[in-house]
Amino acid sequence: MSKFSRFMKENKFNRENGTYAPTSSLTDETGKPLEWEFRHVSSKENEDLRDSCTIEVQVTGKPNLFRPRVNSSQYLVRLIATSTVFPDLYDAGLQDSYGVKTPEDLVYALVDDPGEYQRLGSWIQKFQGFDKALEEKVNEAKN
Numbered sequence: 001m002s003k004f005s006r007f008m009k010e011n012k013f014n015r016e017n018g019t020y021a022p023t024s025s026l027t028d029e030t031g032k033p034l035e036w037e038f039r040h041v042s043s044k045e046n047e048d049l050r051d052s053c054t055i056e057v058q059v060t061g062k063p064n065l066f067r068p069r070v071n072s073s074q075y076l077v078r079l080i081a082t083s084t085v086f087p088d089l090y091d092a093g094l095q096d097s098y099g100v101k102t103p104e105d106l107v108y109a110l111v112d113d114p115g116e117y118q119r120l121g122s123w124i125q126k127f128q129g130f131d132k133a134l135e136e137k138v139n140e141a142k143n
Contacts, residue, residue, distance in 0.1 A: 015040045017085060018127050022120040023111045037086040038127060041079070046128070049078050076121050077104045083124055 005011070017040075021033035028034060041049070053075040056066040081089050081103035087110075088094065089103035098109035111117045125131075 020120070020123050020127075022123075023113060023116045025113065026110065036084060038083045038124065039085050041082055041128060045082060046079070049082060050075060053078060074104075076124075077107055079128065080104075080107050080120065080124050083128065 018038050019035040021035045024033050026034045053071045054068050057069045059065040089106045095106050100106050100109050
């Protein structure tokens, strides 16, 4: 038996999909808000999402010095869209019904209440494992 046997892929815990009803404006026939299904994204997918939302910004007063800046609202909507299993945000018919052409724009159209969108953003971050702010982690480490 290898000393790495516990690290083999067959021993890795499979994370289950989750459900959440992000808006009260879409309901079933009884008036209950429709639940969406979300999947966990991998660390690699997350880094690719973050990179796609990162631009280089010039440092003030330093003509040849740039720093990376993440567009956090763009990153969040892309994380939501990538995580969504159901409804299918890539469905052309669903996009056409809202007059949009991208999964991200469809998220905004489906969850058009700012408070509901904010709660969806918070939920998806916790679901993806971003459950504690960096400051909380630092304080825990100090204690």
